[in-house]
Amino acid sequence: MKKLILLLVVAFVGLTAHAQAKIEFKTETIDYGKIAKGSDGVRVFEFTNTGDAPLVIEDVKSTCGCTVPKKPKGAIAPGASSSIEVKYDTKRVGPIRKTVTVYSNASEPVKALKIKGEVLAGDKSVMEKTK
Numbered sequence: 001m002k003k004l005i006l007l008l009v010v011a012f013v014g015l016t017a018h019a020q021a022k023i024e025f026k027t028e029t030i031d032y033g034k035i036a037k038g039s040d041g042v043r044v045f046e047f048t049n050t051g052d053a054p055l056v057i058e059d060v061k062s063t064c065g066c067t068v069p070k071k072p073k074g075a076i077a078p079g080a081s082s083s084i085e086v087k088y089d090t091k092r093v094g095p096i097r098k099t100v101t102v103y104s105n106a107s108e109p110v111k112a113l114k115i116k117g118e119v120l121a122g123d124k125s126v127m128e129k130t131k
Contacts, residue, residue: 021078022051023106025113032088032096032117041088045113048081051106059103060084067098067115086115093121 025047032043049055054075062069070085086100096117103110 019053020051021049021053021055021076021104021106023055023102023104023108023111024048024050025111028112029114029116030086032115032119034118034120035090036122037090037093037119039090039119041090043086043088043115045084045086045100046081047083049076049078049106052078053105054078056105057082057084057102058105061101061103062086063099066092067100069100071102084113086113088115090119093119 025045027045030043030045032041035041054077056075057071060069060071066089068087068089070087072082072084076082084100084102088096088098096115096119098115100113100115101110102113
């Protein structure tokens with residue numbers, strides 16, 4: 001009887017160990033291009049759970065306070081899509097080179113996403129007139 005119970009436990013663990021969430025991003029780098037100071041700094045990383053278990057985004061961190069990521073709430077079912085919003089402070093003039101790190105229960109539990117671009121000194125109204 002003990003051997004049968006042990007066999008059932010091992011079989012159950014073996015079957016459930018193969019269920020795994022997998023995160024696939026449409027793109028792992030977002031290029032803001034050249035944008036005016038004070039422009040909209042919000043961009044979105046879209047992703048899909050291509051695994052066979054619910055995906056949980058445990059945390060999303062940026063390399064500095066000028067970049068604020070926002071993680072999705074709750075689990076993302078297998079086959080479902082969601083997004084991670086990133087807001088860059090466009091009041092800071094100069095090049096944008098930041099990393100956003102995603103922590104999850106996916107097969108690749110730590111994923112680095114990048115944003116890049118350049119914030120130009122001219123404000124939006126001046127930039128629009130020169131187009």
